[in-house]
Amino acid sequence: MRFSGVVLVSAMTALAGCMSSGPETDSLRYQRMYAQVAAFMPDEAMAAFVTEEALRAGVRRFEFTTSRTNYGKASSAGTVELSTVLPGGTGVVNVTHEIAHVAAFKRNCVGHKACWLNLYLDIARRFEDRFPGAKWSGTTPTARVMRNVDRYGIRL
Numbered sequence: 380m381r382f383s384g385v386v387l388v389s390a391m392t393a394l395a396g397c398m399s400s401g402p403e404t405d406s407l408r409y410q411r412m413y414a415q416v417a418a419f420m421p422d423e424a425m426a427a428f429v430t431e432e433a434l435r436a437g438v439r440r441f442e443f444t445t446s447r448t449n450y451g452k453a454s455s456a457g458t459v460e461l462s463t464v465l466p467g468g469t470g471v472v473n474v475t476h477e478i479a480h481v482a483a484f485k486r487n488c489v490g491h492k493a494c495w496l497n498l499y500l501d502i503a504r505r506f507e508d509r510f511p512g513a514k515w516s517g518t519t520p521t522a523r524v525m526r527n528v529d530r531y532g533i534r535l
Contacts, residue, residue, distance in 0.1 A: 409434065415441045419461065419469040428509055429474055432502050433459070436482035443469075453480035472515045472523060475502045491531035499524050 413430045419441070420426045433441075439457035450468045451461045459477045462468030479499035488494035503520035506513065515523035527533060 412438070419443070419463070420471070420474070424510070425471060428506065429471065429478070432475060432478050432505070433481075436478045436498075437485055438478055438481050451477045453477045453484070455481075455484040457481055471506075475499065475506070478502065491527060491533060493533055493535055496524065496527060496533050496535075499527070 409430060412433055413426060416429045416433065417423075417426045420429055437457050438459055440459075442458055442460045443463045444460050445464050446462045447464055449460075449462060450465050450473050451459065453459050459474070459481060461474065461477070467473050476499060479495055479502055482498045483489070483492075483495040486494055486498075488498075500521060503515075503524045506515075506520045513520065528535065
């Protein structure tokens with residue numbers, strides 16, 4: 380059976396229209412990251428947000444610890460480690476804090492500095508856009524992020 384060029388192009392165009400044009404929501408990378416996030420963040424919309432932010436920042440994987448002294452830490456290799464025993468260790472505030480560190484490493488920004496804070500603020504703003512009226516620790520996500528200025532002595 381032979382297809383004319385017109386029929387073949389029409390068929391390819393129709394198939395392309397059926398494919399997702401979303402950022403990465405259908406990719407294997409997205410699905411793997413989402414599965415990791417959903418394991419500690421059961422709300423589907425929140426897990427999708429965290430997955431998107433993790434991928435945007437360059438997170439490669441999440442690991443879990445039973446540390447009672449460290450809520451989380453991030454590595455320049457893209458690993459985010461989260462405490463499963465400390466309250467809030469796997470909560471959105473701590474997870475996004477660590478995701479911001481991964482993004483900061485890409486910009487040669489280590490620690491709690493203004494460059495990290497700005498990346499964390501960007502995440503908080505996107506969160507507010509996606510979840511209007513949501514609170515982090517009883518306040519807006521951006522206000523919660525700004526508490527870190529005094530907490531870490533960040534110079535703006």
